[in-house]
Amino acid sequence: MTRTAYLDYNASAPIRPQAAAAVAHALTLVGNASSVHGFGRRARACLEDAREAVATLVKAPPSAVVFTSGGTEANNLALRGLAQGRRVLVSAGEHPSVLEAVDGAAQVPLGLDGTIDLARLAEMLAGDPQPALISVMLANNETGVIQPLDAVVALARQHGALVHCDAVQAMGKIAVDMTDLGVDALSVSAHKIGGSQGVGALIAAESLALAPPLLRGGGQERRRRAGTENLPGIAGFGAAAALAATELDDAPRIASLRDDLEQRLRGLAPEVSVIGGKAPRLPNTSCVAVPGLTAETLVMGLDLAGVAVSAGSACSSGKVAPSHVLRAMGLGEAEAAAAIRISLGWASAPADVDHFIEAWGEIYTRCCAARRLQNPAA
Numbered sequence: 435m436t437r438t439a440y441l442d443y444n445a446s447a448p449i450r451p452q453a454a455a456a457v458a459h460a461l462t463l464v465g466n467a468s469s470v471h472g473f474g475r476r477a478r479a480c481l482e483d484a485r486e487a488v489a490t491l492v493k494a495p496p497s498a499v500v501f502t503s504g505g506t507e508a509n510n511l512a513l514r515g516l517a518q519g520r521r522v523l524v525s526a527g528e529h530p531s532v533l534e535a536v537d538g539a540a541q542v543p544l545g546l547d548g549t550i551d552l553a554r555l556a557e558m559l560a561g562d563p564q565p566a567l568i569s570v571m572l573a574n575n576e577t578g579v580i581q582p583l584d585a586v587v588a589l590a591r592q593h594g595a596l597v598h599c600d601a602v603q604a605m606g607k608i609a610v611d612m613t614d615l616g617v618d619a620l621s622v623s624a625h626k627i628g629g630s631q632g633v634g635a636l637i638a639a640e641s642l643a644l645a646p647p648l649l650r651g652g653g654q655e656r657r658r659r660a661g662t663e664n665l666p667g668i669a670g671f672g673a674a675a676a677l678a679a680t681e682l683d684d685a686p687r688i689a690s691l692r693d694d695l696e697q698r699l700r701g702l703a704p705e706v707s708v709i710g711g712k713a714p715r716l717p718n719t720s721c722v723a724v725p726g727l728t729a730e731t732l733v734m735g736l737d738l739a740g741v742a743v744s745a746g747s748a749c750s751s752g753k754v755a756p757s758h759v760l761r762a763m764g765l766g767e768a769e770a771a772a773a774i775r776i777s778l779g780w781a782s783a784p785a786d787v788d789h790f791i792e793a794w795g796e797i798y799t800r801c802c803a804a805r806r807l808q809n810p811a812a
């Protein structure tokens with residue numbers, strides 16, 4: 435069998451077997467969770483168990499969990515539902531589902547290390563008396579950089595602003611405690627933690643109006659998200675969340691695989707830069723660039739060798755535009771176009787890192803040789 439290494443967990447983690455089993459079981463349940471008969475009540479019980487598991491993982495009450503079709507919908511629901519009468523401030527490194535959710539959102543710049551410019555946020559808050567809605571992600575999907583949410587929340591409180599946090603990439607990789615964070619709303623997604631694709635949740639206190647809801651025409655999810663719930667997807671999300679709660683202990687193992695990978699890359703190519711490496715980062719993510727070696731060449735070459743990584747952001751991989759996140763960190767177009775993201779997770783093993791290094795090293799050597807042929811004086 436062809437040797438492969440899947441190192442693209444931030445795009446989508448492989449489904450955990452327990453989550454796949456929960457999905458398969460829920461597919462066999464008959465009935466609609468809104469029906470009052472026994473079939474409906476059994477479907478409802480399955481749904482509420484999953485709600486409880488997701489709520490437990492982020493330390494929120496189950497009544498705060500609104501199941502959605504994924505992180506994208508959760509972000510849209512939060513931004514559109516909470517923006518009423520408020521101006522919207524988002525960090526420049528947000529996922530497009532935050533950046534593009536409402537018209538006219540102002541972007542707060544990032545510093546060179548990838549964290550939000552807090553001084554600028556303070557100025558923007560102080561510069562306008564209209565209450566704000568601030569949206570800042572907990573961890574970035576491309577660089578893994580963890581944002582100083584405590585400082586963002588402290589500033590928000592001084593100015594009567596609401597805070598939404600996209601925790602899609604942080605959930606399951608670092609502890610996400612909604613009470614500790616002090617945010618008003620939090621977005622999460624199942625397929626980043628080993629659940630299935632197409633399901634997520636917005637977590638926001640029941641007392642917080644999400645108006646207008648994105649979807650109308652049904653009383654589901656406490657009237658906050660109309661439509662029959664995706665029970666199999668939600669059941670799998672619950673199973674993955676229950677595992678993630680206990681398996682955060684795996685983070686040091688994953689961090690040591692990631693650190694080993696970066697160290698070996700530096701051994702092969704001392705000119706390699708680790709983007710966001712100066713800020714606190716998720717344990718599983720590495721964003722690296724070698725000047726002159728394009729991400730396109732690398733992603734395609736690695737794919738031929740059976741190794742899966744991303745160029746730029748996961749959701750926009752496939753399109754070759756330079757990443758807005760890396761540009762917001764002050765990287766030039768060429769450096770941004772050289773960045774690849776390697777992301778590990780629950781099933782990653784040392785052999786995956788070995789395979790990546792071997793394949794990367796071959797591409798790098800070939801490119802160096804080609805450059806010498808083109809420019810023998812260099």
Ligand code: PLP
Binds near residue numbers: 531571623625633
């Ligand atoms: N937010 C972040 C930070 C992401 O990385 C992603 C997906 O990659 C999303 C939101 C969107 O989540 P979903 O794929 O569940 O729509």
